[in-house]
Amino acid sequence: MKLKPSVAQALTRIAQGRELPFYWYDSEQITAQCRRFGEIPYAPKSVHFATMANANPDFLRLTRAAGINVFVNSLGHLQIAQYVGYSGRDIVFTSSGMSDALLASVRNAGAVLNLDSTGQLRRFWKLFPDCPVGLRCNIGDRVTPRKTHSGYFLGRDSRLGLDLPELEELAGNPHIEGLHLYLGTDIMDLAYYQECYEVMADLATLFPNLVYLDFGGGFGVEDSDGDHFPMEEYGALVTDVMNRLSSRMGRPVQLLLEPGRIIGAEAGYLVVRVTDVKLRHGRQLVGVNASSAQFTRPLLYPDDAWHPVFRLSGQDGPLMDSSVYGCSTYSRDFLAHDIRLPRVEEDEWLVLSLAGSYCASSFTRFLGFEQIEEIFS
Secondary structure, eight states, X not given: OOOOHXXXXXXXXXXXXXXXXXXXXXXXXXXXXXXXXXXXXOXXXXXXXXXXXXXXXXXXXXXXXXXXXXXXXXXXXHHHHHHTTOOGGGEEEEOSSOOHHHHHHHHHXXXXXEEOSHHHHHHHHHHSXXXXXXXXXXXXXXXXXXXXXXXXXXXXXXXXXXXXXXXXXXXXXXXXXEEEOOOOSSBOOHHHHHHHHHHHHHHHTTOTTOOEEEOOOOBOOOOTTOOOOOHHHHHHHHHHHHHHHHHHHTSOOEEEEOXXXXXXXXXXXXXXXXXXXXXXXXXXXXXXXOOTTTSOHHHHOTTTOOOOEEESSSOOOOOEEEEEEOSSSOTTOEEEEEEXXXXXXXTOEEEEOSOSSSSGGGOOXXXXXXXXXXXXX
């Protein structure tokens, strides 16, 4: 694998005269991914970018310009969304353990709200009697839950959502306006989407005034085999499910989707400078001027995070077993493990790809480093 020439040229130009690492985003690619979701043929629909993947205001300005709304799960991200111009039902808010103050803030913002439990529903209706609201669903009793990078989002091993008995007890309630589902992360298998969506469509018929079905996200990103999410096939699948549901309900039901990592992952790159090279037992350990505290996916998902590493310059040569480590004494401070690179030299630049989502956004001050600059072009 090699960097695209246009990407290599852009990164080389930005790196000239710099010492510090940086993130770079291909704005056109972000916009193109937003449009792919907009082209799903079903209507009515509303697509909401999940800001946990990247809440940089410049990123959100791109999604807004492309006609994509937002999904948030905290007051901080709600405020960022409002700052860049999102308002009212442009925003979907789903969280858990919400305080009365937070429930009131979301309600006053006019956002679509999905609640996580019967207790949350009771608290909300005490504050806002009979106000329409959505519910997050745990349909683990009707499907076989799959473990994804962040664990289980359905079934007994998930803490999230109302289970089937709780949902069925609310059947017929005229104030339930929507149902929400989240399957997990990096899912490519369309059969799993189909199975879960069919269950949700059945549940939708329990609520006479249902306005929307929110199928969440979980859309897979390019994997080590070079496979990409089958967007056209997915669009046909979800359109079929929603058309059949609307026919059963006798009126159009709105489709909500919450793509997150898929919108920006392949458009983002982390560019770091080599500061040290250690040769150990036929391997090279490459030290760089950044830390896993600034690029956290390899730290959070040590067995699953996959970020191909490229050299921005330097001579080709025989490939060596290599790892890229960060500039701290923390023993787990690695940006890439068990990769193959030619002999690397000090002061050259390395590029880590698939870095546009859940990388800069999950920065932590744990090791005392500053956030890395994010550049859009």
